Amino acid sequence: MKTKSKTLWKFIFFAIIAPILFEPQKATAATESQFWLKETDNDECRTDVLSEFELGQGIRWQLFAENKTSTHEFLKEKISLKKGDALAFTEGPLPIPLRKDIRILKTKGHSKLIVGSTSSLEKLHTSATFFIKIVDLGRGKAQDCGLLETTPRILAGSDKTKDDQIAKRIPLPFGPLKIDAAFLVQSLREFSGDLPIATGRIQERGSVRGREAGQAYLKEEFSKLGLKVEEQCFSSGSYKGCNILGILPGKTNQVLVVSAHADSEKNAGADDDGSGISSLLAIAKSMKSSAWNMTIHFVGFDLEERGLLGSKAYVKEQIKLKTPLKANINLEMLGYDSDNDGAFHVIDCRRKESQNLVNLVKQSASERKSLKVSPYCTNRSDHASFWNAGIPAVVISQNFFGGDGNPCYHASCDTFDKINTTYLYNLVDLAGSVVAKFSEEN
Numbered sequence: 286m287k288t289k290s291k292t293l294w295k296f297i298f299f300a301i302i303a304p305i306l307f308e309p310q311k312a313t314a315a316t317e318s319q320f321w322l323k324e325t326d327n328d329e330c331r332t333d334v335l336s337e338f339e340l341g342q343g344i345r346w347q348l349f350a351e352n353k354t355s356t357h358e359f360l361k362e363k364i365s366l367k368k369g370d371a372l373a374f375t376e377g378p379l380p381i382p383l384r385k386d387i388r389i390l391k392t393k394g395h396s397k398l399i400v401g402s403t404s405s406l407e408k409l410h411t412s413a414t415f416f417i418k419i420v421d422l423g424r425g426k427a428q429d430c431g432l433l434e435t436t437p438r439i440l441a442g443s444d445k446t447k448d449d450q451i452a453k454r455i456p457l458p459f460g461p462l463k464i465d466a467a468f469l470v471q472s473l474r475e476f477s478g479d480l481p482i483a484t485g486r487i488q489e490r491g492s493v494r495g496r497e498a499g500q501a502y503l504k505e506e507f508s509k510l511g512l513k514v515e516e517q518c519f520s521s522g523s524y525k526g527c528n529i530l531g532i533l534p535g536k537t538n539q540v541l542v543v544s545a546h547a548d549s550e551k552n553a554g555a556d557d558d559g560s561g562i563s564s565l566l567a568i569a570k571s572m573k574s575s576a577w578n579m580t581i582h583f584v585g586f587d588l589e590e591r592g593l594l595g596s597k598a599y600v601k602e603q604i605k606l607k608t609p610l611k612a613n614i615n616l617e618m619l620g621y622d623s624d625n626d627g628a629f630h631v632i633d634c635r636r637k638e639s640q641n642l643v644n645l646v647k648q649s650a651s652e653r654k655s656l657k658v659s660p661y662c663t664n665r666s667d668h669a670s671f672w673n674a675g676i677p678a679v680v681i682s683q684n685f686f687g688g689d690g691n692p693c694y695h696a697s698c699d700t701f702d703k704i705n706t707t708y709l710y711n712l713v714d715l716a717g718s719v720v721a722k723f724s725e726e727n
């Protein structure tokens with residue numbers, strides 16, 4: 286009898302009292318999940334309930350909203366979220382303070398969006414209409430409540446005509462960087478000829494003309510980002526090439542080099558290495574308005590495909606100039622993950638001088654459920670030029686040698702449509718955090 290009554294009390298506590306006491310925590314998750322994104326005036330957002338809900342699942346989502354006419358009701362979309370999906374709606378030019386509080390309620394598979402102030406959630410603003418999209422952005426850190434801009438993969442409830450709409454980014458408060466996903470994807474599409482630019486379309490970056498077009502693009506983008514642009518031209522045997530540098534001055538003159546190669550095998554080179562170039566641009570964009578310890582050289586190397594000629598010339602030149610080169614983070618092919626397992630190469634060949642840097646990459650990877658390290662050793666990219674000079678270097682790259690390399694490698698089909706943008710974003714997010722941490726900690 287005693288045992289029975291104990292069980293009964295346990296039942297009463299867990300079924301009735303606990304849910305009340307701990308509401309709106311996990312006890313209510315079965316029927317209603319609440320996501321909070323609260324932004325303070327200084328652009329920080331808070332994820333009180335998110336951190337209760339599926340902590341460790343690491344849901345990322347996008348928020349978009351659209352203002353359709355001047356008088357509106359909130360649109361209550363019927364959507365059901367499953368774990369790993371992301372809830373999205375597009376933010377447009379809103380007449381209301383959307384960025385104050387955003388609350389997403391999910392009740393038995395139906396979701397509705399409420400925008401209001403914390404204290405008066407009941408008083409809904411009725412001045413904008415929202416449409417809601419479900420976007421799978423992969424799984425990042427749970428506390429990444431930051432709002433991405435693009436729609437890498439729309440799963441449901443989408444309005445196709447809005448796909449290209451670029452929403453205003455709301456900054457991430459967690460971690461030092463806020464990678465702009467829309468910018469990342471746009472840069473990649475432009476650099477690999479998927480989208481035209483003002484001067485035409487960059488069809489390939491292997492011929493002299495194609496390489497020059499790529500370099501001109503980089504110069505333009507670096508300069509738009511407010512970086513100091515330098516061109517380092519060199520000749521090597523019968524080749525003439527130019528590396529393009531975007532320099533972000535730091536508090537010290539110690540230099541961290543973030544690199545990718547700008548040339549290609551006379552193909553669109555979306556993955557090889559447009560993915561690396563767009564990644565370094567996105568990292569530069571996220572870092573440009575903060576004061577960092579180290580000076581960062583964002584470098585698009587030329588003629589990697591002809592024997593690492595650009596990086597060799599760069600290292601030689603910087604040594605001549607007595608530039609204190611601290612390390613190189615080389616970004617080589619970050620856009621292919623056919624099995625969505627998030628595996629990527631950290632290439633360090635167990636070199637002693639590079640272990641500090643490598644540990645940062647591994648640590649950042651371990652903080653992310655979306656990615657996992659697949660070690661490999663090769664000197665087949667620009668990092669080797671740094672190693673040859675005894676400078677720490679690491680490559681971040683897709684699981685190329687682990688059975689999931691881009692089948693369009695060095696082929697004409699290496700185009701944007703093969704790119705796994707979610708994976709690319711996750712890798713850039715990781716690379717950016719490594720760049721930031723290394724810059725601050727060394």
Ligand SMILES: [Zn+2]
Nearest residue numbers: 546557558617
């Ligand atoms: Zn490459």
